[in-house]
Amino acid sequence: MGEAVELDVAGRTVRLSSPDKVFFPEHGYTKLDVARYYQAVAPGILRALRERPTTLERYPDGIDGEWFYQKRAPRGMPDWIPTAHITFPSGRSADEMCPTEQAAVVWAAQYGTLTFHPWPVRRDDVEHPDELRIDLDPQPGTDYTDAVRAAGELRAVLDEFGGLRGWPKTSGGRGLHVFVPIEPRWTFTQVRRAAIAVGRELERRMPEQVTTKWWKEERGARIFVDYNQTARDRTIASAYSVRPRPHAPVSAPLRWEEVPTARPRDFDITTMPARFAEAGDVHADMDDHAYALDALLDLAARDERDHGLGDLPYPPEYPKMPGEPKRVQPSRARAAGQDPAAS
Structure with missing residues (x-):
């Protein structure tokens, strides 16, 4: 060797x-x-x-x-x-x-x-995250172009709810990640709740293009906002x-203006060094910012109060969480005569 x-x-x-x-x-x-x-x-x-x-x-x-x-x-x-x-x-x-x-x-x-x-x-x-990480995950039948459309609306949602700014990057596959630096004063549970609120707002604005459905059988050909990537011990590949x-x-x-025209396959171990040498770290200023989540947590509270939208399922290896709905695949719940949304 x-x-x-x-x-x-x-x-x-x-x-x-x-x-x-x-x-x-x-x-x-x-x-x-x-x-x-x-x-x-x-x-x-x-x-x-x-x-x-x-x-x-x-x-x-x-x-x-x-x-x-x-x-x-x-x-x-x-x-x-x-x-x-x-x-x-x-x-x-x-x-x-x-x-x-x-x-x-x-x-x-x-x-x-x-x-x-x-x-x-x-x-x-x-115990207190300093980043809100939004994972825009293309499902079968969708691709990077669909993630780009969702990211554009996501940028608007972040700005409207607290003047938040996100830093986008390719996932290394077909998806996009957007990281928001936040003040480290919220728990993992609260940050996950904020991610769910973002996802639901995107879902309302783009119902045919975006979903927060945890069960794959319910997602369809849409971009899945993987809110559970904000759960404790769930991580996203670094930039x-x-x-x-x-x-x-x-x-x-990426810079936001690059997102629509970027081609994820163009970034690999042979091409990124030249880009880095020329442009440097385009996310270098991330650590100069720290945003508040109050507006997103208020949105989550309104979703629950006005629309009955509470928590969503955690990954299967997690202990049962307070207020979490049953972790039963909807088709199995229906076959058993249960309400899939019941807690």
């Missing part, structure tokens, strides 16, 4: 073993190619990960091999990479790595990390993260 190489990353030396190991067979991209990609965009991805508990999506033998999520800090992690103690919905806890230096990203790439999944919190306050698809795409930060 070739002799080990050493990479200088912002003054730290990171040793890379088996640099010629192929990670993306279709194009022959190697572990070294991935590490050099992260070296090239290190300031940008560190901005997205800095001080955040981060789950690593690891592919030690490339995308055709076995893979796993590394939630606990890997053994042998250097002492210059700090950790944060986080608690999962199950009640279990772990210490997760929290990158504070560019070299931490390349160090993780040495162990086959392709995608970085940061929590929406900082290590000095792991600049490599995605495990044959052409090695990356989650690309």
Whole structure:
């Protein structure tokens, strides 16, 4: 697999073993190619990960091999990479790595990390998210163009409810993510409630194009606003993260004016370094802002009071939450003579 190489990353030396190991067979991209990609965009991805508990999506033998999520800090992690103690919905806890230096990203790439999944919190306050993350997920029969239309309306909704500003990025697939920096004074439950309110408002404005239906059988050919990506321990791939698809795409930060004409396939580990060298991190100013969620939480309260729209189902591995409807697939509930919406 070739002799080990050493990479200088912002003054730290990171040793890379088996640099010629192929990670993306279709194009022959190697572990070294991935590490050099992260070296090239290190300031940008560190901005997205800095001080955040981060789950690593690891592919030690490339995308055709076995893979796993590394939630606990890997053994042998250097002492210059700090950790944060986080608690999962199950009640279990772990210490997760929290990158504070560019070299931490390349160090993780040495162990086959392709995608970085940061929590929406900082290590000095792991109970209060500082980002509202909206995941616009195309369902079968829809594509990036449909996500773009939803994102345009989403931008208007955010502005109308609290003057919020979102920073968009490609998912690395067909979807779009929009991140809103917020004041870290709300709980995970409240932030999820705000995400549901955003989704329902989009649904009202674009009923044929957008849905918040949790059950796939009810979504149809619409963009799903995945509100559960804001639940505790649910994470979204960071900006600049490599995605495990044959052409090695990356989650690309965009300016709003780029969203309609962007082509997600154009952003990969070979093209993003040049874009980064020319334009820098187009989301560099995100950390200069922190918005309030009061208007969205007021909207959620009105939805419940005036329209009877309460909570929505959590993912199946979560404990039953107060006010949550039954987690029963609607078709199964109907077959059993139950009301699918009953709590």
